Amino acid sequence: MYNNSLIELDRAHLIHPVASYRGHEQQGVRVLSSAKGATVTDASGHQLVDGFAGLWCVNAGYGHESIVEAAARQMRELPYATAYFGLGSEPAIRLASELADRAPGDLKHIYFTLGGSDAVDSTIRFIRYYWIAKGQPQRDQFISIEQGYHGSSTVGAGLTALPNFHAGFGIPFDWQHKIPSPYPYRNPVGEDAKSIIEASLAALRAKVESIGPDRVAAFYAEPIQGSGGVIVPPKGWIKAMRDLCRELDILFVADEVITGFGRTGPLFACTDDGIVPDFMTTAKGLTSGYVPMGAVFMADHVYR
Ligand SMILES: Cc1ncc(COP(=O)(O)O)c(C=O)c1O
Structure with missing residues (x-):
């Protein structure tokens, strides 16, 4: 029931890139609900190996607590900081420096x-x-x-x-x-x-x-x-x-x-x-x- 209503909401409102609108409406969305390591689980409980790694991007795999913790800590401390107008923030400066080093x-x-x-x-x-x-x-x-x-x-x-x-x-x-x-x-x-x-x-x-x-x-x-x-x-x-x-x-x-x-x-x-x-x-x-x-x-x- 939950899953079906999500499919209907998706049909009505969510635009999917690189998909045919009519084909997608007919087929209905496959809702992904959780992930761990290299595996994603859909709303029907099917486990799938995520061979694509998201969209070529989840190279560390899903469910790394250290990454989740770092993001949560930053959200609490300073969730947003622009680099415009000469402003900056420690994470952006340190990440730029680490990337430049490598x-x-x-x-x-x-x-x-x-x-x-x-x-x-x-x-x-x-x-x-x-x-x-x-x-x-x-x-x-x-x-x-x-x-x-x-x-x-x-x-x-x-x-x-x-x-x-x-x-x-x-x-x-x-x-x-x-x-x-x-x-x-x-x-x-x-x-x-x-x-x-x-x-x-x-x-x-x-x-x-x-x-x-x-x-x-x-x-x-x-x-x-x-x-x-x-x-x-x-x-x-x-x-x-x-x-x-x-x-x-x-x-x-x-x-x-x-x-x-x-x-x-x-x-x-x-x-x-x-x-x-x-x-x-x-x-x-x-x-x-x-x-x-x-x-x-x-x-x-x-x-x-
Ligand atoms: C070589 C290359 N450049 C640019 C992009 C665009 O990246 P994004 O999907 O983050 O906008 C991609 C996406 O796969 C890519 O493969």
Whole structure:
């Protein structure tokens, strides 16, 4: 009875992203009511292994008392503190410092966001501002990769290259460009790592040439393309792309929203190829999925 009324309330009022409205109304919601470790339990008592870890985010698993306690303590002490207008709070300052200590190279400046999409959007604003401050306002074109995912906000979803996120939404914008994915399966150049890397380098060069060499602001890449199909580029690919961006004077953004915080082995996946990006976006896993939150890491040479 309780469960049925929740299903009706859901049908009537709750909008579900990445779901067909009519299909969802017909099927009805599956209510999740509790979780422990890697298992979630629904309102009918069915236990499910949460292979997705929330939405790629509950990397510490459910039910860690130490995390619950820390959140409850903070709620009592100071539940909200803005960083606007020069204000700050101890947890935000300490977390920024801990993250900077663990980040590769000179990624020493941290901007906290509401999640991954907000982090990606923020980089676009930072980057536009950076080029304007450097006296190159014409650098307003952005390049990302087919099958890439960079979030679901209007601007970030235009860097995303999945058709469902574009059709009917009026995106991508005309300043958002794509090059082919380094997808090894059925790649026209074959599966060989060297050929795939060379093809990506040639594609980026050609794209920059066609847009205008002094027009491109930044290039976005996921170290592993997640939502596009968990596509692992060949070893050395990300380093080669990073080096080319440096040569072409284009900022390199590593979108580590689902690869950061240890999920591929190292704390940040881009360090596997030994690179230091100009910006790094992170989110899921930052608070072990318990609080939705993200962060932009900005390199010191950009900040200055
Ligand atoms: C690479 C990447 N960037 C950005 C996002 C957006 O993050 P969020 O869902 O927290 O807005 C995601 C989400 O999965 C992602 O995989």
